[in-house]
Amino acid sequence: MIEDMLRTPAAVQDAERHTAHNYHPLPVVISSAEGAWVTDVDGKRYLDCLAGYSALNFGHRHPTLIAAAHAQLDKLTLTSRAFIHDQFADFCRELAALCGKDLVLPMNTGAEAVETGIKVARKWGYQVKGVPADQANIVVAEGNFHGRTTTIVSFSTDSDARADFGPYTPGFRIVPYGDLAALTEAVDEHTVAVLLEPIQGEQGVVVPPEGYLPGVRRLCTERDVLFIADEIQSGLGRTGTTFACEQEGVVPDMYLLGKALGGGIVPVSAVAADTNVLGVLQPGQHGSTFGGNPLACAVATEVVRLLATGEFQRRSTELGERLHTGLRGLIGKGLVAVRGRGLWAGLDLDPSLMSGREACERLMERGVLAKDTHGSTIRLAPPLVITEEEIDHAVAQVAAVLAG
Numbered sequence: 001m002i003e004d005m006l007r008t009p010a011a012v013q014d015a016e017r018h019t020a021h022n023y024h025p026l027p028v029v030i031s032s033a034e035g036a037w038v039t040d041v042d043g044k045r046y047l048d049c050l051a052g053y054s055a056l057n058f059g060h061r062h063p064t065l066i067a068a069a070h071a072q073l074d075k076l077t078l079t080s081r082a083f084i085h086d087q088f089a090d091f092c093r094e095l096a097a098l099c100g101k102d103l104v105l106p107m108n109t110g111a112e113a114v115e116t117g118i119k120v121a122r123k124w125g126y127q128v129k130g131v132p133a134d135q136a137n138i139v140v141a142e143g144n145f146h147g148r149t150t151t152i153v154s155f156s157t158d159s160d161a162r163a164d165f166g167p168y169t170p171g172f173r174i175v176p177y178g179d180l181a182a183l184t185e186a187v188d189e190h191t192v193a194v195l196l197e198p199i200q201g202e203q204g205v206v207v208p209p210e211g212y213l214p215g216v217r218r219l220c221t222e223r224d225v226l227f228i229a230d231e232i233q234s235g236l237g238r239t240g241t242t243f244a245c246e247q248e249g250v251v252p253d254m255y256l257l258g259k260a261l262g263g264g265i266v267p268v269s270a271v272a273a274d275t276n277v278l279g280v281l282q283p284g285q286h287g288s289t290f291g292g293n294p295l296a297c298a299v300a301t302e303v304v305r306l307l308a309t310g311e312f313q314r315r316s317t318e319l320g321e322r323l324h325t326g327l328r329g330l331i332g333k334g335l336v337a338v339r340g341r342g343l344w345a346g347l348d349l350d351p352s353l354m355s356g357r358e359a360c361e362r363l364m365e366r367g368v369l370a371k372d373t374h375g376s377t378i379r380l381a382p383p384l385v386i387t388e389e390e391i392d393h394a395v396a397q398v399a400a401v402l403a404g
């Protein structure tokens with residue numbers, strides 16, 4: 001197509017004109033999608049290797065999820081939690097069963113699930129553990145990414161996320177990720193929780209050393225501290241198991257879930273924990289107008305059912321092996337390291353070759369969408385419906401970009 005007949009340049013400009021510049025998107029304007037593929041306003045197709053930061057684990061417009069959404073749209077969309085609706089019980093029961101926990105508390109965004117986890121941990125600390133009023137602390141990790149609220153950015157170590165948003169919420173201690181000795185040192189009698197991503201996604205798909213998560217579990221049990229696993233990006237099949245913690249045989253006290261829970265259709269997040277933890281909340285103490293709404297529950301219940309089959313976890317394990325084998329073959333050919341689990345990979349580029357942003361732009365030109373992070377790292381997190389051939393295609397495009 002002749003360059004000046006393309007709709008993309010004008011559509012990119014148009015999209016920028018009336019928005020705050022809190023994102024720096026790749027210059028692609030998507031208008032439709034199916035499975036692992038998206039199509040732009042000029043009809044060009046791209047293999048989606050970001051999958052909405054794992055919000056699209058089941059691909060774009062998974063037929064079962066779309067059918068559930070359509071059916072629910074025709075019946076009931078919102079009640080608020082002032083009333084009970086008929087999609088609520090199934091969702092809560094089935095998600096609690098998937099998590100192996102007694103209770104769930106539905107919210108909307110990931111950040112809200114994290115905020116909920118923090119509030120519940122503090123209340124648990126005061127009411128169950130017996131921490132003196134307003135003395136609770138929560139230990140978190142360097143390089144964390146848990147969302148964008150003022151409290152959450154208070155314990156971020158990323159200056160872009162944090163700078164000029166103070167005053168900051170107190171009550172958090174930051175220790176190096178993967179360092180059990182430092183964590184042990186930081187925990188004291190007023191510690192109510194350790195809040196961690198089992199794999200740090202935004203940091204570049206950083207997998208902690210083997211034994212770290214079981215060590216955190218042991219420490220938390222010994223010191224009467226809640227282990228809160230932020231599985232918002234790592235959970236729901238991404239790493240080859242329902243939860244990334246499972247890879248190390250670890251069960252946290254609280255799961256924070258989001259992204260894929262909404263099936264790529266609606267924002268749905270949740271906290272799952274046992275009654276001795278989530279039971280500390282009483283009416284009026286926490287909530288959200290949209291949390292647990294009928295449309296969200298109808299879609300998310302089907303998400304839980306898809307996960308209960310085990311098919312997506314299996315695909316992630318098997319296809320992830322293929323992805324990682326392919327990518328490891330590029331170490332020394334433009335990549336300096338590849339990390340990750342399942343269909344989730346962080347690729348460190350040789351910084352002398354190009355930046356992560358440049359690599360993503362070149363991948364985009366070759367019809368593959370991915371996202372850079374922290375300078376020279378790119379993340380690949382394709383939908384779990386991706387095929388072997390599509391993985392080989394993605395790896396071949398990465399190889400071609402690295403080869404210049």
Ligand SMILES: Cc1ncc(COP(=O)(O)O)c(C=O)c1O
Binds near residue numbers: 109202233
């Ligand atoms: C691990 C983790 N926690 C929390 C969040 C925040 O989720 P949301 O953007 O839905 O608020 C994210 C988003 O990327 C995340 O990766």
